[in-house]
Amino acid sequence: MIGGDLKVARRGLMFILSSPSGAGKTTLAERLLEKDDEMVLSVSATTRQRRPGEAHGKDYYFVSEEEFTRMRDEGEFLEWANVFGHYYGTPRSLVEDVLRQGKDVLFDIDWQGAQQLDEVAGEDVVKVFILPPSREELERRLRQRAQDPEDVVQRRMAKADAEMSHWAEYDYVIVNYDLDESEELLRSILFAERLKRRRQIGLAAIVKEMIGEG
Ligand SMILES: Nc1nc2c(ncn2[C@@H]2O[C@H](COP(=O)(O)OP(=O)(O)O)[C@@H](O)[C@H]2O)c(=O)[nH]1
Numbered sequence: 337m338i339g340g341d342l343k344v345a346r347r348g349l350m351f352i353l354s355s356p357s358g359a360g361k362t363t364l365a366e367r368l369l370e371k372d373d374e375m376v377l378s379v380s381a382t383t384r385q386r387r388p389g390e391a392h393g394k395d396y397y398f399v400s401e402e403e404f405t406r407m408r409d410e411g412e413f414l415e416w417a418n419v420f421g422h423y424y425g426t427p428r429s430l431v432e433d434v435l436r437q438g439k440d441v442l443f444d445i446d447w448q449g450a451q452q453l454d455e456v457a458g459e460d461v462v463k464v465f466i467l468p469p470s471r472e473e474l475e476r477r478l479r480q481r482a483q484d485p486e487d488v489v490q491r492r493m494a495k496a497d498a499e500m501s502h503w504a505e506y507d508y509v510i511v512n513y514d515l516d517e518s519e520e521l522l523r524s525i526l527f528a529e530r531l532k533r534r535r536q537i538g539l540a541a542i543v544k545e546m547i548g549e550g
């Protein structure tokens with residue numbers, strides 16, 4: 337809901353975060369979700385291995401290639417892509433349920449997923465690209481995270497340029513220098529997008545009553 341005592345319903349939005357691996361999108365997504373009860377994370381299916389500390393059904397649905405293929409062929413994904421040699425897909429059911437409630441869905445997906453969602457749900461999609469301050473800092477963060485073996489870190493750094501080359505397809509870009517600052521910037525984008533006139537439902541009738549038009 338929006339505003340103080342004035343309760344205006346709204347259309348839920350599809351809030352997409354993309355970035356090269358290590359730039360900070362997962363951390364920022366978690367911070368956004370912690371403090372916002374009108375937003376739900378879209379949990380993707382993936383064939384990549386679970387990292388230490390990751391939980392099935394929370395961070396991802398970790399599935400076999402066979403299961404992923406079955407889900408894809410049965411149309412269970414809103415979008416899917418092969419990223420860094422593994423499959424990732426967005427299950428359709430949760431997204432549709434959350435949007436129907438007028439709540440927002442947060443997506444941590446790559447540029448391929450963002451393109452596909454844009455095609456199917458354009459005006460409900462808001463896309464934010466997170467850039468690292470530099471390649472050196474990106475590599476430092478990937479290593480500091482210590483969730484990937486050396487060969488994976490190298491592969492993800494090699495792919496970073498290709499990922500970042502899609503920055504101009506996004507509505508907003510945040511250079512993630514400082515986490516606290518980036519979190520506030522991201523939240524300000526979200527709040528502004530929620531207040532867009534075309535996302536608020538029933539305003540015409542409310543204003544009409546307020547200004548006493550016959
Ligand atoms: N298209 C698409 N990309 C996804 C999905 N889930 C995760 N990704 C992307 O896949 C890439 C790898 O994700 P992950 O293995 O968690 O590594 P991370 O980027 O280091 O967090 C990232 O760019 C994610 O945004 C999905 O459902 N669809």
Ligand SMILES: Nc1ncnc2c1ncn2[C@@H]1O[C@H](COP(=O)(O)OP(=O)(O)O)[C@@H](O)[C@H]1O
Nearest residue numbers: 357358359360361362363477481512513514515
């Ligand atoms: N602004 C920042 N300054 C320093 N470290 C950061 C910043 N943003 C993220 N990190 C750290 O960088 C690592 C990668 O962040 P993560 O959210 O996993 O990136 P991604 O999901 O984009 O791969 C994590 O250890 C995270 O705590």
